[in-house]
Amino acid sequence: MKLDEQTRGDFPILQRIVSGHPLVYFDSGASSQKPRAVIEAMSEYYERSHANVHRSIHTLGEEATELYELARDAVQRFIGATSREEVVFTRGTTDGLGLIAETIGRTLKRGDEIVVTELEHHSNLIPWQLVARDRGAVIKAAPILADGTLDLAALDRLLTARTRVVAFTHVSNVLGTVTPVVDIVRRARSVNAITVVDGAQAAPHMRVDMSALGCDFYVFSAHKMLGPTGIGVMYGRRPVLDSFEPGRGGSEMIKEVWIDRAQWNDLPWRFEPGTPPIAEAVGLTAAIGYLEKLGMDRVAAHERALTRRTIEGLAAIPGVTVYGPPLAVDRGAVVAFAVDGLHPHDVAALLDAEGIAVRAGHHCAMPLMRRLGVVGTSRATFSVFNSPEEVSQLLTAVAGLRASL
Amino acid sequence: MSQASSAPNRLYSDVIRERWRRPRHRGDLPGANAVAEDVNPLCGDRVRLMLTVEPQGRIAAARFVGDSCAICTASADVLAELVSGRSRSDAAAVEVGDVLAVLQAEIRPTRMRCVTLPLTVLAKALNGGRGA
Numbered sequence: 001m002k003l004d005e006q007t008r009g010d011f012p013i014l015q016r017i018v019s020g021h022p023l024v025y026f027d028s029g030a031s032s033q034k035p036r037a038v039i040e041a042m043s044e045y046y047e048r049s050h051a052n053v054h055r056s057i058h059t060l061g062e063e064a065t066e067l068y069e070l071a072r073d074a075v076q077r078f079i080g081a082t083s084r085e086e087v088v089f090t091r092g093t094t095d096g097l098g099l100i101a102e103t104i105g106r107t108l109k110r111g112d113e114i115v116v117t118e119l120e121h122h123s124n125l126i127p128w129q130l131v132a133r134d135r136g137a138v139i140k141a142a143p144i145l146a147d148g149t150l151d152l153a154a155l156d157r158l159l160t161a162r163t164r165v166v167a168f169t170h171v172s173n174v175l176g177t178v179t180p181v182v183d184i185v186r187r188a189r190s191v192n193a194i195t196v197v198d199g200a201q202a203a204p205h206m207r208v209d210m211s212a213l214g215c216d217f218y219v220f221s222a223h224k225m226l227g228p229t230g231i232g233v234m235y236g237r238r239p240v241l242d243s244f245e246p247g248r249g250g251s252e253m254i255k256e257v258w259i260d261r262a263q264w265n266d267l268p269w270r271f272e273p274g275t276p277p278i279a280e281a282v283g284l285t286a287a288i289g290y291l292e293k294l295g296m297d298r299v300a301a302h303e304r305a306l307t308r309r310t311i312e313g314l315a316a317i318p319g320v321t322v323y324g325p326p327l328a329v330d331r332g333a334v335v336a337f338a339v340d341g342l343h344p345h346d347v348a349a350l351l352d353a354e355g356i357a358v359r360a361g362h363h364c365a366m367p368l369m370r371r372l373g374v375v376g377t378s379r380a381t382f383s384v385f386n387s388p389e390e391v392s393q394l395l396t397a398v399a400g401l402r403a404s405l
Numbered sequence: 406m407s408q409a410s411s412a413p414n415r416l417y418s419d420v421i422r423e424r425w426r427r428p429r430h431r432g433d434l435p436g437a438n439a440v441a442e443d444v445n446p447l448c449g450d451r452v453r454l455m456l457t458v459e460p461q462g463r464i465a466a467a468r469f470v471g472d473s474c475a476i477c478t479a480s481a482d483v484l485a486e487l488v489s490g491r492s493r494s495d496a497a498a499v500e501v502g503d504v505l506a507v508l509q510a511e512i513r514p515t516r517m518r519c520v521t522l523p524l525t526v527l528a529k530a531l532n533g534g535r536g537a
C-alpha cells in the first residue's frame with residue numbers, strides 16, 4: 001500500500017474543510033500535523049500519570065520520570081546515538097542552537113571564527129551573532145554555488161586555525177539542499193573546530209545516524225516530525241558535552257548547591273535546567289514510534305517521489321521558477337518556487353482559497369533570499385500523509401494563478 | 406480557479422486587483438523632499454514613499470516604489486492618492502480605516518500588516534524623512 005493511503009486516516013486534522021475544499025497541507029516544513037497516536041499518548045499522560053520528574057517520590061512522579069526518560073531512549077535509538085547521555089531535551093531547534101551557542105560562546109576569545117553557510121535559518125545565525133558580538137568573535141559564511149549546493153572549495157578556504165565552530169544546516173529549509181555532513185565534519189575536524197548541525201529539516205524526513213555523521217552537535221524539533229510543539233533534541237557527542245560547562249542554570253542540572261557555587265549534575269541532565277517538557281516528551285516517543293513503524297527509508301522514498309513530481313510539474317508551467325538543486329542531486333522534502341508577476345504572499349493566499357496550505361515569505365533565511373535576489377518565495381513541503389493526487393491539485397492551482405489576480 | 410474564485414474575491418477586491426495591475430502612483434518622484442522606507446519583518450516586503458512638500462506644507466505629489474504583495478501595493482497606491490494635495494497635518498491624520506474604505510476588501514488579521522506598512526512609512530516621511 002502506498003504510504004499516504006496507509007497514513008491518511010491517522011491524521012484527524014486532514015478531515016478539515018478549508019475554503020470549501022478538503023485541506024491539502026503542504027506546510028509540514030514549518031510544522032507537521034500530528035497522528036492520533038501522538039495526540040492520544042499526550043492526553044493519556046495528562047489523564048493518568050502527570051507529575052514533575054526527578055523530584056517527586058510518589059507513584060505519579062515515578063511514572064512521569066519513567067515516561068520522560070523513555071523518550072530519551074527512543075531518541076537515542078532513532079538517531080543512532082552511542083549513549084542516552086548524549087540526548088538532551090530542549091524546547092526546539094532554536095532553543096538547542098541557542099544553548100549550544102551560549103555554551104560554546106563562553107569559551108570563545110577575541111578573533112575566534114565561527115563558520116556558517118549562506119543556507120542558514122536565522123536560528124542558526126542569530127545566536128552566533130549574539131555570542132560573536134559579546135566575545136569579539138568573527139562570523140564567516142560559506143557561499144552556495146549557482147545550483148544551490150554548498151561551495152566546498154570556498155568552505156575550505158574559510159577554515160583556519162582560528163575556526164572554533166562550523167555550524168551548518170543538514171537540509172536547507174528553502175532550497176532543499178542536502179549538505180555533505182560527513183565531508184564537512186572531516187574538514188572541520190582537520191582544524192579542530194566543533195561541528196554543529198541544524199537537523200530541523202532532516203530528522204523528520206530521512207534516516208539520520210549520529211555514528212555515521214560524526215558531528216559534535218545535532219539539533220532538531222519534535223513538531224516538524226509529527227510530534228508536539230515545545231520539545232526538541234540537542235544531541236551532543238559525549239566527550240564534547242563533557243568538556244563544556246553548562247550553558248544555562250537552574251534546578252535539575254545540579255547535584256549540590258551553595259550560595260556562591262554549585263556542583264553540576266551528570267549528563268544529560270546537566271544541560272536540562274528546570275521542569276522539562278514532559279507531556280511533549282511522551283508525544284515525541286509516540287511520534288518516533290509512528291515513524292519507525294513506517295520505516296524512515298520508506299518515508300524518504302515517498303517524500304522524494306512527491307518532491308520530484310512537484311519540481312517536474314512546476315517547472316513545466318510557464319512563468320514558474322523552481323529554486324534549489326537539480327533533481328539529479330539529493331534533495332529534501334522542500335520545493336520553493338515563484339510565479340512570475342505574483343508576490344509569494346498572494347500565491348499563498350490564492351492557494352489557500354483552494355484549500356492548499358503552502359508557506360510564503362523569507363522562510364527565516366533573509367541572507368539566502370538576498371543571495372537568490374528575491375524578497376521571498378512560495379514553498380511546498382511534504383510529509384508522510386501527502387499524496388501524488390494532492391501534488392496534482394497544487395500543480396493545477398498554480399497553473400491557474402496568473403489569471404486570477 | 407473558476408469554482409473557487411469567490412473565496413479570493415473577498416480578499417482581493419476589484420480595487421486591489423486594479424491597483425495591483427495598474428498602480429497609478431508607482432514610480433520615482435524626482436525632487437521629492439520627504440522620503441522614507443520601511444520593511445515588514447514578517448514577509449520582507451519593502452515600501453518607499455516619496456513626497457514633494459511645498460514650503461507652505463501642502464503635499465504637491467506622492468509616489469511609491471517597493472517590493473510588495475498585491476494588498477500592500479494597493480494600499481500604498483491608495484495612500485499616495487489620499488495624501489496628494491493635502492496639508493501635512495491632514496495627511497498625518499489619514500488612518501488605516503480610510504485606506505480600507507477605499508480597498509473594500511475583507512483583510513484578514515494576518516494580512517493587516519500589508520495594509521499598514523505604507524501608513525508607517527508615511528508617518529516616517531512626514532516626521533522628517535528626507536533625502537534620497
Ligand SMILES: Cc1ncc(COP(=O)(O)O)c(C=O)c1O
Nearest residue numbers: 092093094121123173200201221
Ligand atoms: C532549518 C531550520 N532550522 C531551524 C528551524 C527552527 O525550528 P524551531 O522553530 O522549531 O525552533 C527551522 C524551522 O522553523 C528550520 O527549518
